[in-house]
Amino acid sequence: MSKRFVFMYAAAAVFLSGASMLSLFYSSVTVPVASIVQIIFERGIGLDLGLTASESEGRIIWDIRLPRVMLAMCVGASLALAGAAFQGLLRNPLADPYTIGVSSGASLGAVIVIFFQLSLAGLGAFTLPLAAIASGFATLLIVFGLVQLTSRSLAIETVILAGIIISSFIGAIISLIISLGDQDAMTQIIYWLYGSVGMRGWGYVQLLAPFMVVGAVILFVHYRELNAMALGEEAAEHIGVNVKRGKVFILIGASLLTGAAVAVSGTIGFVGLVIPHLVRILTGPNHRHVLPLSFIVGGGFLVLADLAARTIIAPEELPIGVLTALIGAPVFALLLIRKRFGKGRAF
Amino acid sequence: MIELKNVTGGYPGVPVIDAVNLTIRQGEFFALLGPNGSGKTTLFKLITGTLSADEGEIFLDGQALSSLSKLEKARKVAVLSQETHVSFDFTVEEIVALGRYAFQTGIMKSLSQEDRRVIEEVMALTEVAQYRDKPFQTISGGEKQRVLLAKALAQQPSIFLLDEPTNHLDIKHAFHILDLLKKWQRQQGTTVFAILHDLNVASLYADRAALMKDGRIAEVGDVSMLKKEPLLQDVYDVKVKAQAHPDVAKPQLLMAPREEKTNRSDDFHAGAAVHTEKGLIHITFDKPLRTIADGVIGAGIQWLEHFCNFHVPKHYDPADPAEDMKTWLAHRGIPQENALGMVTAVDLADAVFQTKTISGVEVMVMVTAGTENAVDITYEGRDRPVRQTGTINLMVFLNRSLSDGALVSAAMSAAEGKTKAVIDCAVTDRFSGTSATGTSTDSVVIGASQTGEKMTDAGSGTAAGHAIGRAVYEAVCEAVHRSYKREDAEQK
Numbered sequence: 004m005s006k007r008f009v010f011m012y013a014a015a016a017v018f019l020s021g022a023s024m025l026s027l028f029y030s031s032v033t034v035p036v037a038s039i040v041q042i043i044f045e046r047g048i049g050l051d052l053g054l055t056a057s058e059s060e061g062r063i064i065w066d067i068r069l070p071r072v073m074l075a076m077c078v079g080a081s082l083a084l085a086g087a088a089f090q091g092l093l094r095n096p097l098a099d100p101y102t103i104g105v106s107s108g109a110s111l112g113a114v115i116v117i118f119f120q121l122s123l124a125g126l127g128a129f130t131l132p133l134a135a136i137a138s139g140f141a142t143l144l145i146v147f148g149l150v151q152l153t154s155r156s157l158a159i160e161t162v163i164l165a166g167i168i169i170s171s172f173i174g175a176i177i178s179l180i181i182s183l184g185d186q187d188a189m190t191q192i193i194y195w196l197y198g199s200v201g202m203r204g205w206g207y208v209q210l211l212a213p214f215m216v217v218g219a220v221i222l223f224v225h226y227r228e229l230n231a232m233a234l235g236e237e238a239a240e241h242i243g244v245n246v247k248r249g250k251v252f253i254l255i256g257a258s259l260l261t262g263a264a265v266a267v268s269g270t271i272g273f274v275g276l277v278i279p280h281l282v283r284i285l286t287g288p289n290h291r292h293v294l295p296l297s298f299i300v301g302g303g304f305l306v307l308a309d310l311a312a313r314t315i316i317a318p319e320e321l322p323i324g325v326l327t328a329l330i331g332a333p334v335f336a337l338l339l340i341r342k343r344f345g346k347g348r349a350f
Numbered sequence: 351m352i353e354l355k356n357v358t359g360g361y362p363g364v365p366v367i368d369a370v371n372l373t374i375r376q377g378e379f380f381a382l383l384g385p386n387g388s389g390k391t392t393l394f395k396l397i398t399g400t401l402s403a404d405e406g407e408i409f410l411d412g413q414a415l416s417s418l419s420k421l422e423k424a425r426k427v428a429v430l431s432q433e434t435h436v437s438f439d440f441t442v443e444e445i446v447a448l449g450r451y452a453f454q455t456g457i458m459k460s461l462s463q464e465d466r467r468v469i470e471e472v473m474a475l476t477e478v479a480q481y482r483d484k485p486f487q488t489i490s491g492g493e494k495q496r497v498l499l500a501k502a503l504a505q506q507p508s509i510f511l512l513d514e515p516t517n518h519l520d521i522k523h524a525f526h527i528l529d530l531l532k533k534w535q536r537q538q539g540t541t542v543f544a545i546l547h548d549l550n551v552a553s554l555y556a557d558r559a560a561l562m563k564d565g566r567i568a569e570v571g572d573v574s575m576l577k578k579e580p581l582l583q584d585v586y587d588v589k590v591k592a593q594a595h596p597d598v599a600k601p602q603l604l605m606a607p608r609e610e611k612t613n614r615s616d617d618f619h620a621g622a623a624v625h626t627e628k629g630l631i632h633i634t635f636d637k638p639l640r641t642i643a644d645g646v647i648g649a650g651i652q653w654l655e656h657f658c659n660f661h662v663p664k665h666y667d668p669a670d671p672a673e674d675m676k677t678w679l680a681h682r683g684i685p686q687e688n689a690l691g692m693v694t695a696v697d698l699a700d701a702v703f704q705t706k707t708i709s710g711v712e713v714m715v716m717v718t719a720g721t722e723n724a725v726d727i728t729y730e731g732r733d734r735p736v737r738q739t740g741t742i743n744l745m746v747f748l749n750r751s752l753s754d755g756a757l758v759s760a761a762m763s764a765a766e767g768k769t770k771a772v773i774d775c776a777v778t779d780r781f782s783g784t785s786a787t788g789t790s791t792d793s794v795v796i797g798a799s800q801t802g803e804k805m806t807d808a809g810s811g812t813a814a815g816h817a818i819g820r821a822v823y824e825a826v827c828e829a830v831h832r833s834y835k836r837e838d839a840e841q842k
Binding site: 230 | 420428429438448449452
């Protein structure tokens, strides 16, 4: 690996840990950095650094702020990675994790739970994310089914079209449910759809983590297939890629990440679209680096966005999805301008 | 080696390819030809494995295609198609490296030393190494195709499948790509199977070819089969003429537009005009004539409109007569591309013009003759070639349609008439003292209007041959007498 990439990974790691520390530190109650470090090490890996940290500080950091930061990190990382994979697979820079309808499916599951006030026995508050994940997967299967019926070879164009058809259909059902509900349910549903990583606790992080790990591993091992897909499906086939199998795996991996992220946080936009572009501007299009760097940078980005969302009009909170666009769009525009006048690379 | 055994296949419900048997031999360049819709691309996709055969089997180097995994196939077969759109901003080197996909093993699947060596080698061969860090999207079409060729070569294939690889390229880049391929094929003994659109390119590069029509192979064989004009006309439904390439021993094809029968004026005469000016006899026709000639310019078999006989001094011996001639033509505003040019030291006032109808064939003749350097072509005692100006220049025009072969026999008929005249006028070779057969620097042009039925012979046994020989004989006799007269006058 060249020095350039070593530097980029180091910079991405510094960005992620810096954003996390800043987010843990900066809030209505100030906890010293030393105490934060002490709490994380003590509670996390049982290592007492001998620094002082009070019991209440411990609760604030460990039970409230850290899970929130971790959830933001995981959601951001998952969405950015899924976005990078979808863009590579669908050969379309406009693709994002929500392109093929899995997110709409997950949203529908959540909306139904909220609307009917469902609470399955033994699941309690986890009824919603689990229902969302389940319906996200059901949607992926429906999309696959629709594609199989229309195209033997799982053609990319058909995948995109099927995704759009399913998304629109589900979007209509969600709108129908919202319009049928009372004011209360409506507010709740819309607020959920805006997306948030607050007030979720460790349970949600634990729920997301396995999906994230499995999805990420599946995508990382398919980076060469994603690179080859840039040639088009036929040409990829000619250099030895099993295109159909690769597509199925990449779609499943990216859908795992998307479905789980939407289930725990709602539909947070922009991260999955912009972070991969931003990374590509810096590293070039090789998925060997685009995937892991999108993962790291996406995590850091959403941590920062969440920090802004809860501090700008504190004690009120802004919807994080709004913030991601408010921060992301100008940054993206700036990078585009820099590329236009500088020596950066095109998409 | 590629073998197709009774292959039937195509798209669901549409078996485009109908029981095709074909063998492409080890190490040969094989071209698949045929009009659009004849099934070339479908057959190609069956061989690449993009489509699977409904019936029959395809063997690559003896192994059944259906038994090979995608990776095994990619280590054996590379494909280069017309144009590939690459999404995202991959660099040239990254694209070439994709050719090593099938060779990467281990858990990390990163490029090995061997992979890097191959990548460097193919980039050097295809001359793309200098753009290695440039984004693929920003290089020109010709460069892109070379990069994709490098990617394909990086697969170190024993079989190379090409689908119109030069379709969108200009001739410079198309020939560059094909030359590179041919070189690689010769060096590595690779079997090349190519769909080529251009019959002439196929003829130049392929060893063997197949012509497809309606999903079947109409003909397979050495590329010299492209000389079969009726076959090509049947397959393509276009008027095709086969010609020999002037430098390469391969046929080249000339297509003709489907033309309405033109009503060219039968009055051959009215279209002709003779301009004589100082130092030049210039004959023009209102339509190009089919010509065979050996002039300074305009030689060979051509279509020409201007026929020029320039006067030069007796000891004219230029370094480059053709350059001189072009200057003179340009000076007079005569387009050199459509002109025949001859030179003579004979006084142009002695030129003989005759129009005769002999045996029903109208022949126009222009002759200038000088006999100072008359030679007997059969005399063996001459120790150096005689090269002096003072020549018998013959221009023969006739209102007939002559094939290329008839042009040759017409030139022969003209030469026979000339020789007979020289002998009858008692012209002698000064070195041998024997009867001369001509002079050392004679020129001839036969021009035919190409009206009427096409003649395949204009030799001495035909009316046209007789007319040419007779008209030339009379004109040369007259010209020789005039030159004698002038010599006599000058001596007095």
